[in-house]
Amino acid sequence: MAQSPEDWLRQALDHQNAGRLEQAVAAFEALLALRPELADVWFDLGRLRRRIGRHEAALDAYDRALKLGVRGPEEARLNRAVILSEDLHRPDEAEAELDKALKLNPRFAPAWLNLGNLHEDRGPARSGARGL
Incomplete structure (x- = not known):
């Protein structure tokens, strides 16, 4: 017998909660x-x-979620940025990705924090800062 979407969701959540991530x-x-079409599941x-x-597969999943109108798209952009970085x-x-997240929500503190960390990791030459 074929499983319903609800059955698959229940199984996915059960596996996730038990730490069986694969x-x-x-x-x-x-x-x-x-x-x-389930953006939040993507x-x-x-x-x-x-x-x-x-x-790469994670990036693809977040991209699909964004294209389908996921709730909190700035969070998906942040997660993509973390993977990329x-x-x-x-x-x-x-x-x-962080710039896109901040365009969606200029008050999204995690994106600002990650952007600052990214610039710090790059050092003064890459972040545009100039020595005296």
Whole structure:
């Protein structure tokens, strides 16, 4: 008997809560095969894919969430920036994501913090600061 989207969601959450992240990812992917319009599930899938080291796939999931109108798109942009900066070492792309997050919500403190950290990591030559 075929499983319903609700069954897949329940399985995904059960696996996630038990720390079985690979199985949670597989269940979320099965759910999204049936209901690809679920933006928030794409967001959750992105978070889990990052945790299991599937960084490019996580970026793709966050991108799908954004295209589908995920709630809190600035959070998805922030998560993309963290992956790009910390996991894939692509700081220019990370900065672009943080800029997009701040355009969506100029008061989004985590994006400001990450942007500051990104500039600090780059040092004065890359961040535009000039010595005396």
